[in-house]
Amino acid sequence: EVQLVESGGGLVQPGGSLRLSCATSGFTFNRYWMSWVRQAPGKGLEWVANIDEHGSEKNYADYVKGRFTISRDNATTSLFLQMNSLRVEDSALYYCTLGDYWGQGTLVTVSS
Amino acid sequence: SYELTQPSSVSVSPGQTATITCSGDVLAKRYARWFQQKPGQAPVLVIYKDSERPSGIPERFSGSSSGTTVTLTISGAQVEDEADYYCYSVPDNRWVFGGGTKLTVL
Numbered sequence: 222e223v224q225l226v227e228s229g230g231g232l233v234q235p236g237g238s239l240r241l242s243c244a245t246s247g248f249t250f251n252r253y254w255m256s257w258v259r260q261a262p263g264k265g266l267e268w269v270a271n272i273d274e275h276g277s278e279k280n281y282a283d284y285v286k287g288r289f290t291i292s293r294d295n296a297t298t299s300l301f302l303q304m305n306s307l308r309v310e311d312s313a314l315y316y317c318t319l320g321d322y323w324g325q326g327t328l329v330t331v332s333s
Numbered sequence: 334s335y336e337l338t339q340p341s342s343v344s345v346s347p348g349q350t351a352t353i354t355c356s357g358d359v360l361a362k363r364y365a366r367w368f369q370q371k372p373g374q375a376p377v378l379v380i381y382k383d384s385e386r387p388s389g390i391p392e393r394f395s396g397s398s399s400g401t402t403v404t405l406t407i408s409g410a411q412v413e414d415e416a417d418y419y420c421y422s423v424p425d426n427r428w429v430f431g432g433g434t435k436l437t438v439l
Contacts, residue, residue, distance in 0.1 A: 256428060258428070265417075265419065265430060265432050265433040266370075266376065266419050266421070266430045266433070267430065268421075268427065268428035268429070268430060269405075271426065271428065273426075278426065280426050280427050281425075283334075287380050289385075294430075302426070308405075312409075316375060316376075319367070319377050320378075321381070321387070322378075323375040323376050323377075324375065326375060
């Protein structure tokens with residue numbers, strides 16, 4: 222059974238940083254692109270970033286480019302999202318996904 | 334940048350056919366997927382490669398494509414199908430989501 226479990230969310234002040242993690246199991250992690258997608262309360266799904274199987278290609282949405290960094294550890298089948306210079310508008314539920322399967326999300330709240 | 338356009342809401346009575354469209358230039362050259370999302374839950378894939386249905390998804394869910402528009406059809410919609418539905422595609426290794434359609438079955 223595929224499992225994706227996000228962690229690391231919380232309350233942070235504007236300008237602060239958070240590191241999200243996604244622990245995975247049940248599939249061959251090093252064969253899949255992985256992505257982060259977010260959803261603000263009451264809003265639609267919004268793609269954030271993705272990374273290829275080896276960690277060599279990374280793509281970012283314009284609204285997070287230069288502030289967020291996606292990475293992965295194939296040895297521990299984990300996905301990460303380092304979020305710096307956080308803004309109020311980054312507040313959302315952040316999902317880890319490989320496309321067909323999604324985690325339950327971790328909530329990030331940016332507020333003073 | 335690419336955009337995908339969906340109607341904001343669709344409403345049908347139980348047993349009727351619900352049709353949700355998703356339009357965008359990228360769909361002429363890339364497959365689309367459809368997700369169902371119920372309140373407080375993570376998205377669930379219901380259609381991939383425009384018209385393929387994952388195992389476990391009821392047969393009443395189907396997808397089709399024509400030019401720059403893909404369509405999700407729920408034949409004989411049931412109350413439990415009430416949810417938000419999102420299309421998405423992946424041009425140039427970047428995901429693009431539609432704005433989502435709220436399906437009401439009442």
